[in-house]
Amino acid sequence: MNFSDLGLSASVMAAVEAAGYTTPTPIQAEAIPHAVAGRDVIGIAQTGTGKTAAFVLPMLTLLESGRARARMPRTLILEPTRELAAQVEENFVKYSINNNLNIALLIGGVSFDDQNRKLDRGADVLIATPGRLLDHFERGRLLLTGVEILVIDEADRMLDMGFIPDIERICKLVTKNHQTLFFSATMPPEIQALTENFLNNPVQVEVAKPATAAATVAQRLVVSGTEDYEKRETLRAQIAAAQDLKNAIVFCNRKRDVAVVFRSLVRHGFNVGALHGDMDQRARMATLDAFKKGTLTLLVASDVAARGLDIPDVSHVFNYDVPIHAEDYVHRIGRTGRAGRSGTAVMIVTQDDEKHLSAIEKLITTDIEWIGDPIVFDPEARKRSRGRKSAEGKESRRSRAKAEGDEARAPSRSRRTRQSTEAVEATAEEAPRQSRSRSSRPDREARPEREARPEREPRQDREARPDREPRPDRSAERQPVRAGERPRSMPRRDVDDGPAVVGLGDHVPAFLLRPVRIAKSAN
DNA sequence: AAAAAAC
Numbered sequence: 001m002n003f004s005d006l007g008l009s010a011s012v013m014a015a016v017e018a019a020g021y022t023t024p025t026p027i028q029a030e031a032i033p034h035a036v037a038g039r040d041v042i043g044i045a046q047t048g049t050g051k052t053a054a055f056v057l058p059m060l061t062l063l064e065s066g067r068a069r070a071r072m073p074r075t076l077i078l079e080p081t082r083e084l085a086a087q088v089e090e091n092f093v094k095y096s097i098n099n100n101l102n103i104a105l106l107i108g109g110v111s112f113d114d115q116n117r118k119l120d121r122g123a124d125v126l127i128a129t130p131g132r133l134l135d136h137f138e139r140g141r142l143l144l145t146g147v148e149i150l151v152i153d154e155a156d157r158m159l160d161m162g163f164i165p166d167i168e169r170i171c172k173l174v175t176k177n178h179q180t181l182f183f184s185a186t187m188p189p190e191i192q193a194l195t196e197n198f199l200n201n202p203v204q205v206e207v208a209k210p211a212t213a214a215a216t217v218a219q220r221l222v223v224s225g226t227e228d229y230e231k232r233e234t235l236r237a238q239i240a241a242a243q244d245l246k247n248a249i250v251f252c253n254r255k256r257d258v259a260v261v262f263r264s265l266v267r268h269g270f271n272v273g274a275l276h277g278d279m280d281q282r283a284r285m286a287t288l289d290a291f292k293k294g295t296l297t298l299l300v301a302s303d304v305a306a307r308g309l310d311i312p313d314v315s316h317v318f319n320y321d322v323p324i325h326a327e328d329y330v331h332r333i334g335r336t337g338r339a340g341r342s343g344t345a346v347m348i349v350t351q352d353d354e355k356h357l358s359a360i361e362k363l364i365t366t367d368i369e370w371i372g373d374p375i376v377f378d379p380e381a382r383k384r385s386r387g388r389k390s391a392e393g394k395e396s397r398r399s400r401a402k403a404e405g406d407e408a409r410a411p412s413r414s415r416r417t418r419q420s421t422e423a424v425e426a427t428a429e430e431a432p433r434q435s436r437s438r439s440s441r442p443d444r445e446a447r448p449e450r451e452a453r454p455e456r457e458p459r460q461d462r463e464a465r466p467d468r469e470p471r472p473d474r475s476a477e478r479q480p481v482r483a484g485e486r487p488r489s490m491p492r493r494d495v496d497d498g499p500a501v502v503g504l505g506d507h508v509p510a511f512l513l514r515p516v517r518i519a520k521s522a523n
Numbered sequence: 524a525a526a527a528a529a530c
Binding site: 253 | 524525526527528529530
C-alpha cells in the first residue's frame, strides 16, 4: 500500500513526499479513501497510530476547491487539550505547504486579538479546544454554519474531561450537511450515542491497538517511603542510576507535585522543565518546545503530557506517583519505547499504592519487576500514613478554597500571598538530612499552609531570575554557616510558631524572629 | 486520591 493509492491530491502528495513518507499506517490506509470520498468516518485508533495525518491529508485534499469567508471557517477540528490542538496545527502547516490556506488555532490561555484577526480573514482550517471555541462563538466572532468538515478527535478523552455537552452543542451549531470525521481510542456507550446522533451513515474503521508497550519498554518498580522528600530522594537516585538516559518525563499525579518536584530538581542542578495545565500557556509551549528540541533533558509533567503528545524518542519515563487510573499508566509509559526503540519506565511505589499498583499489574497482566527488594505492603503503615495525609488534604482543600475566594475579591492581596508562601516553601523545601534527624516535628502536622498555597506555575527560567530565588535565610545572619554545610538548606521549621501564617505582608511570623536552635545530632 | 478546559 502506498500513499499514492489513497486518492489524495497531487499537491498533498507532494507535501507527504517532501516530509519523507511513502507508506501509510493502517489507520491512514483505511480511513483516507473514505474521507476523501466525503463519507463520515468513525476511526477507532489509539494515539501514535498516525491518526492525525489520517484526517489532515484528506481534509487538505477536499479543501482545494473553494474559499473561506470571514468568520465562517470551512473546517473545524476539536481537540481535548491545547497541546494537542497546537500539534494538529503543526501538521496542517507541514502538509499544506503547496496549498494556500488560512489556518487558525483557537485555544485558551492566549490573547484573543490574534485569533480574532485570523477569524476575520476567513479560516480554511480552524483547530480548537471546546472552551475557547464556544467563547468566540458567544462573542459573535464566528459562525459555524459554513463548516464543511468537522473533526472530533480523542472523543473518549473528551468524555473523561466532561466535554461531551460542549461537543453536542458544537455539533448542533454546525450545518446539517457536513462531513464528520470522528476518532476515539475506545467506544464507551456515551461515545457510541454521540456518533449515532450526529454522524450520517458512517464507515467505521478500526486498527488494532499498537503492540502493548511491554514489548519495547523495560518496566521497573522501586520502593520509597511515603514522605514527599523521600520520594524526591528516590527519584533523584533513580535518575542518577539510569542507564543511557537521553531524556525523560517524570509524571506526577498532581499539579502541585509537578511544581514541587520541578523546583527540587532545579535545586539539585538538573536540566529540567515542568508542564501542567495551570501553567501560563506561553511557558507550556516553550517548555514543550525545549524538551522536543533536546534543550531540556527532564520534563516533570502532569497527565496533560500522558497522551497524544508527539514527543519522539524519550529514553525514560519516571512515575513519581502511581497513577490513580490504571490506563493512565499505559499511556504514561507509552511515551517511551516508541517506534520500536527501547525505553525504560521506572515507577516509585509507597505503602499508599497497593491498590493502584495491583490494578495496573492486573491491567497489563504482568508482575512488574522490582529494582532491589519488592515492597512489603503493611496495612498498619498504610493506615498511619493515610491518616496523616488525609488530614493534610482536608486542611489543604479548605485553605485553598479560602484562598480562591480571596482572590476573587482581592486579587492583589492574593498574589502577594502566593509569592511569599512560595518563598517560604522554596526555602524550607529541601532539607532531608536535618529534618530526618529531628525526632519530633510537630510543625509538620500543625502547619498545613504549605499545602494551602494556590497553584503557581513553575518557571524554567527560575535560575535566571534573582527575584525568584528563595527568600534570604535570615537565620543565617545569626548563625554562621560552617564550611561544608549547605547554606540555603534552612532546616524545616523546628519550632512551633503558632497558627499558620499564609501571607507575610505586614506580619512577620514569630519563627523568623526567634533564634535558631541547632540540632545536637548534626555531628 | 487527579487532570484536563473559558474569561
